[in-house]
Amino acid sequence: xxxxxxxxxxxxxxxxxxxxxxxxxxxxxxxxxxxxxxxxxxxxxxxxxxxxxxxxxxxxxxxxxxxxxxxxxxxxxxxxxxxxxxxxxxxxxxxxxxxxxxxxxxxxxxxxxxxxxxxxxxxxxxxxxxxxxxxxxxxxxxxxxxxxxxxx
Numbered sequence: 001x002x003x004x005x006x007x008x009x010x011x012x013x014x015x016x017x018x019x020x021x022x023x024x025x026x027x028x029x030x031x032x033x034x035x036x037x038x039x040x041x042x043x044x045x046x047x048x049x050x051x052x053x054x055x056x057x058x059x060x061x062x063x064x065x066x067x068x069x070x071x072x073x074x075x076x077x078x079x080x081x082x083x084x085x086x087x088x089x090x091x092x093x094x095x096x097x098x099x100x101x102x103x104x105x106x107x108x109x110x111x112x113x114x115x116x117x118x119x120x121x122x123x124x125x126x127x128x129x130x131x132x133x134x135x136x137x138x139x140x141x142x143x144x145x146x147x148x149x150x151x152x
Contacts, residue, residue: 047099055106
């Protein structure tokens with residue numbers, strides 16, 4: 001029997017890619033985090049997420065105070081309550097892993113510590129391109145530190 005070379009790909013294409021062409025099922029190129037677009041399989045389409053609880057990879061972080069579904073500019077504003085002294089944080093749509101509508105919970109693929117260390121949300125700068133770039137860059141950088149086996 002011929003031995004397979006571990007440096008080459010064998011078998012069926014990766015299920016997260018389209019026909020092995022290197023694009024996520026939601027259209028994002030492989031290895032590229034798109035902070036401002038919800039994933040197609042997250043279960044967000046057409047649903048108002050306000051008042052849903054938000055679960056980080058290691059526990060609850062608060063509830064959705066505001067949700068945007070703007071094309072290429074979607075996000076959640078999360079009221080963290082007493083967890084980090086009432087701070088509100090903006091989570092780009094790309095951090096949403098999935099939504100459980102029965103439990104009214106939004107699951108994000110970042111840890112509580114990553115969310116706590118994010119640039120502070122300020123309603124006066126949420127539409128500012130510089131703030132958006134800074135925030136998107138922060139979550140893009142933390143994407144590489146997601147533990148193995150976590151969705152995405």
